[in-house]
Amino acid sequence: MPQPLAFIHPDAKIAPNVIIEPFVSIDKNVVILEGSHIGPNVIIREGTRIGRNCNIFPGAVIGAIPQDLKFCGEETTAIIGDNTTIRECVTINRGTIAKGRTEIGNNCLIMAYCHVAHDCIVGNHVILSNATQLAGEVIVGDWAVIGGGSLIHQFTQIGAHVMIQGGSKINKDIPPFVKAAREPISYCGINSVGLRRRGYSNQQIREIQEIYRVLYLSGMNNSMAVERIEAELPAAKERDEIVLFVRNSPRGIMRGYFD
Template sequence: MKQPLAYVHPAAKIAPSVVIDPFVTIDQNVEIGEGTRIGSNVTIMEGARIGKNCTIFPGAVIGAVPQDLKYKGEDTTAIIGDNTTIREFVTVNRGTAAKGKTVVGNNCLIMAYCHVAHDCVVGDNVIMSNAVQLAGEVQVDNYAVIGGGALVHQFCHIGPHVMLQGGALVNKDIPPFVKAGREPIAYAGVNSIGLRRRNFTNEQISEIQEIYRYLYLSGMNFSDAIDRIEAELPATKERDEIILFVRNAKRGIIRGYV
């Protein structure tokens, strides 16, 4: 259902059940899935791919060209998954030649005034509170919760089930299952409350806490701690996920609180 005061390019692929409010602009090379609602004054630009049953609130801009001087007009996309809510004045830029796409996953809540820059990959069930700013090529994994006003440096990686303090300045990778905060950014414990809400057992949480005792409380450097974890703790999905994350952290992981 399209209001007569909205502009929809005739080449856009819009499912019949999509609701489009007045003063919306939808460009060519756009696809929008069934059951999605586009609020007034939303601008959806070339390369946007929006899934099913999403809600885009007034003033959001999806698919604008990257704020990156290296961008030369290449054909790229900005992808929003199913059942995701994009609140007022959120901006999601499309990708560059680096990755070709910017992705926000399924079942996410992206609150007002957030920015998702070029080539970011945001996983499923992520919550970004008001005014979170992701620089280019940031990765945010499933079930991460990012507090309002956090600023995330380009190329950083935020692991799954992380709880990040509002206003944080993130310039290192944040490993899975932890809380992070303070200034400068530091490890602040395991996100045990969030893990329990997602049906992690007490045994799993205890194992994760033990791993982070090796990493942050043993006095060893991260490389030695990872070797000890691998040698001394039983192999589990969570153990191996943490080991792989730390070993692959291109920016290094956040430090413990001193």
């Protein structure tokens, strides 16, 4: 039930068991589903969609208009999936005409002071550590973990199951299943600990390691390495995911450590 000191626009659609604490402001055209908890001093702006069992901590601002001078007031959304936690003072802007939405998936943890800009798509089970900043139209794959204070350039893509060192400046795409660190951001091996925790077998992890040995340690350029991977390494879902990511990378993938 809302507190009497909260403002809720009469056009907002809020499930009966949502907890809304004092000094919350909820705009029109907002939907909040069952079991969510909205902490004090949270601002939820027009076009926001919040899923089930979310927990939003004090000071967060969800669905504010984009910080993009091309935005002309078009109707867009900011979507938060189920079971996602948004900590103190996080800002998540809604989309522009480019994609029409900014989206955070299910079971995510967005830590304090993170910013997710317009038209970003963040997958499921993602962790954005404190003060991570996503510029516009960034894509983050499922199960990615991004260390605190990282800065991610607009249009960058980050693959699934990636682990990124805190304080990183990311201006190249990060392919799936890897660890990324150093300055400039570089390949640092496979995220084997994370993959084991998520049920990947030793055989799958060895196959992923072999793919990245060819990609980063063979001395070939990316196009040649991808051709060799497809020709010589066994077909597998993980192999095809990596090959597709590299081929379709709009910014180019991060460098190898010895580049």
